[in-house]
Amino acid sequence: MGWILFFDGDCAFCSAGVRRVMRLDRHKQIRFAPLQGRLSHEKGFEVHADPAGGTMVLMRESDGRAFLRSDAAVELTRALGGWWKVFLPARFIPRFLRDAAYKCVARNRYWLSKKGDFCVLPDPEMESRILE
Numbered sequence: 598m599g600w601i602l603f604f605d606g607d608c609a610f611c612s613a614g615v616r617r618v619m620r621l622d623r624h625k626q627i628r629f630a631p632l633q634g635r636l637s638h639e640k641g642f643e644v645h646a647d648p649a650g651g652t653m654v655l656m657r658e659s660d661g662r663a664f665l666r667s668d669a670a671v672e673l674t675r676a677l678g679g680w681w682k683v684f685l686p687a688r689f690i691p692r693f694l695r696d697a698a699y700k701c702v703a704r705n706r707y708w709l710s711k712k713g714d715f716c717v718l719p720d721p722e723m724e725s726r727i728l729e
Contacts, residue, residue, distance in 0.1 A: 599626055599658040600676045601728065602669075603642050605651040606631025610706040619726065621677050630728040651703050666703075667695030 602618060605611040615629050630636045632646035632654070645652035645665070655669035655676070656662065664672040667687075674684040687695065702709070 599628065600673075601636070601656045601658060602627055602629050602673070603632050603637050603640075603645070603654040603656065604629060605646060605706075606633050607646075608651060608706055610709050611651065611653075618673065618677070619722070621681070624678065625726070627673075627676055628726050628728055635729045651706065667692065667699040670699065671695075 602615070604615055618627060619629070632642055632651065637643045637646070637654075640656065640663075642654045642656075642663070645654055652665050653669045655664045655672050657664075657672075671685065671688045674681040674687075
């Protein structure tokens with residue numbers, strides 16, 4: 598089963614997150630697409646590219662189902678498999694609490710990206726897994 602993770606392509610923090618997910622995805626089941634890109638526009642996800650509080654979207658390719666914000670983070674643990682599945686019980690935390698934590702990080706992601714050294718230039722492997 599394949600997945601596409603839509604992320605804020607203008608955000609260094611988000612790009613660093615994509616790199617982390619790419620390293621953790623040992624089976625290479627996850628591909629990536631910027632929310633500002635063509636595929637996102639075709640799927641109607643570009644509305645989530647709001648700079649004031651970007652939303653991560655994870656789409657399951659087998660049925661086209663999309664997961665937003667904290668639901669996407671929980672489903673991402675399923676997509677990564679392995680020991681990451683220990684975080685699946687987080688789905689039982691009420692969504693409004695999970696989404697509040699997600700939105701707090703999303704609102705501060707530009708500030709958080711200043712705290713680290715995030716290179717936004719994709720390496721060849723990353724480039725091969727990024728869709729437009």
